[in-house]
Amino acid sequence: MNEHDLSSEREIDLDAPQSFVGLQVNPSRKLAGLVGLVAGALAVTTGMVVAALGNVASPIDAVGSSFIDRTPRWLKELAIDWFGTNDKTALRVGIVIVLILVSLISGAFSSNRPSPLISAIVIFSFLGALSASERTGSTWVSIAAPCIGSIVGIAVALILLWQINNQWLLKHFPSESQAPIGWDRRRFIRTASSASVGAVVLGTLAQNGEQQRVDRIEAQIPDSLPTAIDTSDTYEGDAEPGELLYITPNADFYRIDTALSFPNVNLDTWKLRIHGMVENDIELTYQDILDMPQVERTITICCVSNDVGGPYIGNAVWQGVFLKDLLERAGVNSDAEQVFSRSLDGWTSGFPIEVALDGRDAMLAIGMNGEALPLEHGFPARLIVPGVYGYVSATKWIKEIVINKWSDAEGYWVPLGWSRDAPIKTQSRIDVPRKNQELQPGVNKIAGVAWAQHTGIEKVEVRIDKGDWNLTELSDDLTDDAWRLWTFDWNATSGKHTIQVRATDKSGYTQTETVTSVAPDGATGWHTRKVVVA
Numbered sequence: 001m002n003e004h005d006l007s008s009e010r011e012i013d014l015d016a017p018q019s020f021v022g023l024q025v026n027p028s029r030k031l032a033g034l035v036g037l038v039a040g041a042l043a044v045t046t047g048m049v050v051a052a053l054g055n056v057a058s059p060i061d062a063v064g065s066s067f068i069d070r071t072p073r074w075l076k077e078l079a080i081d082w083f084g085t086n087d088k089t090a091l092r093v094g095i096v097i098v099l100i101l102v103s104l105i106s107g108a109f110s111s112n113r114p115s116p117l118i119s120a121i122v123i124f125s126f127l128g129a130l131s132a133s134e135r136t137g138s139t140w141v142s143i144a145a146p147c148i149g150s151i152v153g154i155a156v157a158l159i160l161l162w163q164i165n166n167q168w169l170l171k172h173f174p175s176e177s178q179a180p181i182g183w184d185r186r187r188f189i190r191t192a193s194s195a196s197v198g199a200v201v202l203g204t205l206a207q208n209g210e211q212q213r214v215d216r217i218e219a220q221i222p223d224s225l226p227t228a229i230d231t232s233d234t235y236e237g238d239a240e241p242g243e244l245l246y247i248t249p250n251a252d253f254y255r256i257d258t259a260l261s262f263p264n265v266n267l268d269t270w271k272l273r274i275h276g277m278v279e280n281d282i283e284l285t286y287q288d289i290l291d292m293p294q295v296e297r298t299i300t301i302c303c304v305s306n307d308v309g310g311p312y313i314g315n316a317v318w319q320g321v322f323l324k325d326l327l328e329r330a331g332v333n334s335d336a337e338q339v340f341s342r343s344l345d346g347w348t349s350g351f352p353i354e355v356a357l358d359g360r361d362a363m364l365a366i367g368m369n370g371e372a373l374p375l376e377h378g379f380p381a382r383l384i385v386p387g388v389y390g391y392v393s394a395t396k397w398i399k400e401i402v403i404n405k406w407s408d409a410e411g412y413w414v415p416l417g418w419s420r421d422a423p424i425k426t427q428s429r430i431d432v433p434r435k436n437q438e439l440q441p442g443v444n445k446i447a448g449v450a451w452a453q454h455t456g457i458e459k460v461e462v463r464i465d466k467g468d469w470n471l472t473e474l475s476d477d478l479t480d481d482a483w484r485l486w487t488f489d490w491n492a493t494s495g496k497h498t499i500q501v502r503a504t505d506k507s508g509y510t511q512t513e514t515v516t517s518v519a520p521d522g523a524t525g526w527h528t529r530k531v532v533v534a
């Protein structure tokens, strides 16, 4: 943009007294846009610092969470498709981009009167406060944070706008002594840069505050758990080709949840409450759970958003207590229908009561692969239910279990278009050869995993270039609740090939070739991988 363009953007308020117009250097919209940006940044970072001081989620995360709460099925699918487990970062970046655009544009329209920018700040802080007010775990600070942010933002906006153009002030408050007419470039730059530095400092402080909050939660995670007295068989297979692992290490375990920031966990006050259609309400402290005889089970959990061949599945050794033992203590009414549970951050899930009582190893887990449950995976405690998808069962950061009827409550994702009943679909995946792995002619190992939790895997077959199906070799049949590894020796010839896999579970069902998307209750189809042999 050259000088000429700039001058054409200048607006002269014809209502204003001529003498002012004469003296005034009319501000460009660009300058006012910059004011919007600085004021907006200060408003947001002030809100973040207040939230951090109050030990609550930042206004941005509150807005983000409220957005997630309204995510329709197609949008969730799209987000996971595009961003995978980076969907949280993508959402935050999206919010920041919107804020930047709104600040810039409303600022640009405020060169002659401050109302567009001020309205934008008021509207967005109101959105922040509204979002905070609907979030579980919010306190009055959550609502005050965006409000205080907006006051600071508006103050800075007025000062800066006045510095670039005091005409509107003079118009509304005419006074001969009104200090300098037109704009003082140096003074503006000084104020604007101090405000920008302020925003950066506040943003950093807020970030540190959030990190300290997470550190304080994690400091409560015990270094070790009591030894389990009832353990499952451990896998003793050889190292598999392509470093395929039977147990997924905690650090590599997929993480899927709606929590933009971890809920506050305070072990001193945390209790798991079991109530609803039961004889006795139960309240368990973390110590109460530690004091119960510990069991360990190897269970594979899977996300409904896992596409055919996708990564949102993991197998871990979970430690804790059986859910059926807890429910037995509580005494479930015979007409109960649903095991509904709620997390510290208000997320909910529900699955049929039969699933909890049919003898399967549904657990209240406090440990994962020999460690106390990591915060990302639900510290202090979560549910792990073999045979149903995570979204209807695997509540992390759990705070209560309510035994009720289907008509009493719906789990989080159900009103958003996902099925109420969500048994795991029998599936298999090719892991080796890895994507883009170079293959030589001759015998190559093909390998992967297959799962049908609580039904069990009977056989896994592969075929090359749509030829005959070949039986693969399976890892030991340790439990029906976890995946099995499969391997196949493939005598490969040079050229391009297509590998396909399908599993048959112990009910006799063989995976359908029909491809369906993950919504509303899990994907179907055969995993297919194209490879090139040198």
Ligand SMILES: Nc1nc2c(c(=O)[nH]1)N[C@H]1C(S)=C(S)[C@@H](COP(=O)(O)O)O[C@H]1N2
Pocket: 253, 254, 255, 256, 257, 258, 259, 302, 303, 304, 343, 344, 345, 347, 376, 377, 378, 389, 390, 391, 393, 394, 395, 396, 397
């Ligand atoms: N509190 C809470 N628990 C939750 C969720 C959530 O959003 N919030 N997501 C569920 C879903 S959809 C899945 S697939 C599993 C994933 O567990 P993981 O992150 O430990 O792998 O957690 C479940 N538990």
Ligand SMILES: [Mo]
Pocket: 256, 302, 303, 304, 305, 390, 391
């Ligand atoms: Mo999920």
